[in-house]
Amino acid sequence: MSQTSTPSAPDPARPPLYVDFDGHRTMLKWHRGRRRADDPAFTASRIMEGMRLGASIEVDLVIHADRGFAILHDRVVDHATTGTGAISALPAAYLRGLSLRDNHGRALDEPVLLLEDLTELFSTVDVAPSSILQLDFKEDDAALDPRAVDIFARSVEPLASHYILSCGDAAAVRTLTSAAPGIRIGYDPCHHGAADAVIRSGDFDGFVAGALAASPDAEMIYLENRLILAADRRGYDLVDAFHRHDRLVDGYTVTRVGPRSVPDIRRLLELRVDQITTDDPEGLAALDLDAAADAGGSRLVRWVRRTGRRGPSDV
Secondary structure (H helix, E strand, O other): OOHHHOOOOOOOOOOOOEEEEOOEEEEEEEHHHOOOOOOOOOOHHHHHHHHHHOOEEEEEEEEOOOOOEEOOOOOEOOOOEOOOOEHHHOOHHHHHOOEEEOOOOOEEEEEOOEHHHHHHHHOOOOOOOOOEEEEEEOOOHHHOOHHHHHHHHHHHHHHHHHEEEEOOOHHHHHHHHHOOOOOEEEEOOOOOOHHHHHHHHOOHHHHHHHHHHHOOOOOEEEEEHHHHHHHHHOOOOHHHHHHOOOOEEEEEEEOOOOHHHHHHHHHHHHOOOOEEEEOOHHHHHOOOHHHHHHOOOHHHHHHHHHHOOOOOOOO
């Protein structure tokens, strides 16, 4: 392996914000606010920590009964919180009284967060200039009404430059960002079967053109890693295609970091993705990418024994 392709040695004292590889810095996005693989999702403590450290963080948004936004992934609260019911039918006061659950279902001393509460929450920490909080809207434009749009705009206004909105519906992106001056704009063109369709057809040029036309103001394009790698295997560099149009690329999601995921992670870095979404930023930042060259060999065995990381990867 050439000297220029060697990643910088991980610093255990450095927070897991990025990986430097072959002269290119790839940010590590804390998926659902997770810094470590065993972290529960969407906790105020981790989100505040990330904003203080300068991390790229992602949270999900679902509209509640009072037309504001709950920071949760599912449309119901039963699994992730101490409450029950559909979020669309639950008022803000009820949601604020709930606690999150950990990955084993145990109640935490962490409240359910609402988007409209973040300004007050972040007033208690020194937000780093480089911090970015991705707001991934899990619904579509049809779910929005003037009240929801107004609450969104008022909620993000104090720290708009630290937020980037993403959604799989370009119309929803336009509706919400048009009401929130200064917010950054992202777009995910992989929804509604689009990733599978382009993998089947091989029309990657058409996919890129369609994404650019659907959300012309997006600075970040969110792509499934399986799509990036499928295109690469067929000789098409999706990352470069968007780079040539001055768009950044986020590859999602590395759910588990382990020996089996090393080759794909390394290839994403070689393709110069600008950001990798992962549930284990710490594990990815500490990853020994040289292990890919010795897959099945003694170095990889030592790596597994040293870290204790096993199980399948999902890149």
